[in-house]
Structures are given as C-alpha cells and as structure tokens.
Amino acid sequence: MIPRCFGIGRVVKRSPWNSGEVFVLDLSIPINCVLRHHRNREDLYDWEYRVFLFFILYVGMTAAEKNSIIEMLAPMLDTDGIELVDVETHSKTLRLLIYKRDGLSVADCQMVNQVVRPILEVHEHLANYAQLEVASPGIDRPLRTAKDFQRNCGRTVQIEIIAQNDHTRQIQGTVVEVHPEEVVLTQAHGKDISVKISQILNARIHLKW
Template sequence: MGVSPIFCFSQERFSVAKLDQLHAMLAPVVEGLGYDCWGIEYLAQGKHSLLRVYIDHADGIGVEDCEKVSRQVSGVLDVEDPISAEYTLEVSSPGMDRPLFTLPQFAAWAGSQVKIKLRVPFEGRRNFQGLLKGIEEQDVVVQVDDHEFLLPIDSIDKAQVIPRFD
C-alpha cells in the first residue's frame, strides 16, 4: 500500500531579507520617477503570486502614476529576474488603510488606530488593534484598551492604519 503525499499551500510571504533585496532594487527606480517607495509586499500563491509595490506622493497617486512606475519597475524586474516563480506585478497607492512597513512610518502615523498582525505570538496573541502611540527604539508602541504593548518591529508581519471617516 502506497502513501499519498500531502501538499500544503499557504499565503507565505517572502523572507524579510528577500523583501529588503527587492526594496533595495526597486526603491531607487520609484524615487527616480519622483515618488516615495512606501513599501513592498509579496504574496506567494502558486501561479497567482503577487508582487505589490506601494508608491506615494505629496500630491496623491493616480492611475497614470501607477502605470508609469509599473512600466519602469517591470523593466528592472525583467532584467534582474529576482523572482523565479510566476507572479503579477501591481503598483498601488497605500490608500486610506495604508500598510505600515518602517519605524519612521509608524512614528509618522502615531495617534492613528491600527491593526497589527505578528509573525509569532507575543503575550499569547498575534493580533492587536488599538491606538498607535509611536515607537521606542526598535519597538512599535500600541495601546489596546488600557494596556500598552511594545511590539518589536522585526516580529510584525502586517500592519495597517484603520481609516477614520469623520
């Protein structure tokens, strides 16, 4: 009697080192076009993998901006070929529910409501939603109800601002 293999498919992300490599490669291209490279996400999903590059600008981002950056970034990715699997490139504005990637971004959005998901549990939980108080050294400070948590930036898998509609 044979044993059937078990396949596990997940929405795994690239390693932090791989994302850093992509950021180092693509940020100068984005910035050379006059935009801020807000962040990069990669969602591995077989043939439906997605590389998302977030761009920002003081005057806002339109479809034309995304098209312009997409053409340039696509050219660099074609030449450098840093991702061996098939993927779709998406260039986007961070939007109102903008993701947060870096300590300066967390500091700039202090006072906002945020959702944070960790790679591994901290004090028994992976999900936090509350008031972003700021940063302390390499930690993000978030207040959930009456408790403040200092979450190490390296343990954050995903963080985003919760938009306010006043």
C-alpha cells in the same frame, strides 16, 4: 527565485519481497523535496518511491524574498517622492503598492511601471513574473515600517508581536510616538507600551464598523 510548490500526488512503494505487490498512499508532498534529489525524469522514475503528481499549487514568496525586492526597488523610486510600501504576488503577477505624500496620479503609476519593467525582465528573482501591476495601498494593508506608523499616528492599530518562547501576543492601541526602531501605543486603559518594529509579525489599522 524557485517557487515553493506542493503537489497532490500518490507515492507507490515497491514490495520488499519482490512479489509484484505495491503499497499505495495518497497524500500531499513538497515537490521541491523530490526535485532536490532527482534532477531529471529518469532519476525520478527509477526512485523506489514513485511519485505521480496530479497538480501543483504555487505558494508564493517568503518574507525574506519580499524584503529583498523592496530593498532593491525602493531606492529607484524614492527620488520622485514615491515610496514602495509593499509587494504582493499572485501566480505570475507582481503587484507593487506605492505611496506618495501629495497623492498618486496615473503618471506616477506609469513612471513606476517604466522604471521597474526592464528590471522585471532580467533580474533573477523577478524573471518569473510576466505581469506587473502598480497600485495605491488600501486602508487595511499591513503596516511594516516606521514610515507606515508615522503616517498613521493618532490612529488605533492592531499588532501581533513575537513574545517569549516564540509565542505571539496581540496588542491594540493608538499610535502616539514613532521612532526608527520602535513605536509607542496608548492602550485603552491609558497605559503606554513600546513595541520594537523588528518584533512585529503583523500590524493593521483597527477599523471600526
């Protein structure tokens, strides 16, 4: 997996009149856009627009990459009654959030570590991560799957969905029914609404303080 990076840098354009004059502009540019066309250092410095990078910021994995990792690792853990509910990354650390119906033990976390670590060292999408962390998800973690909503049946949730014309819509309600492809919420005014899980951008338990 190639990290998406952005660099704070400087682009210098040579004068078209060969007068030795240069035009300087400081800005943020996507580093991968440069590296995609310039595979080595010599090509980069021969480029008309020279780029001087000051530092690199790691942005993280995409939703598709996260889902791919979950789909790959989840079946390996499911036989022990452990569910992989989410994956987080921070720099070189891969963090697995796991759930077990009867509660997690230290031995469960050690088992997951032993199963996943050998894969971490050889798999092309995971080899960039030098550290592995295993933890139980917090109450404010995102709800992603039908199982997530099933575990929180009876609780009030806040959901952001994709609406018409690619706009987003906020919905709040109590989870009353959960189906493989959709969840049914009862809103504050008493009306039920069905939400397709595939339309959900973000969903969390609504915490009352």
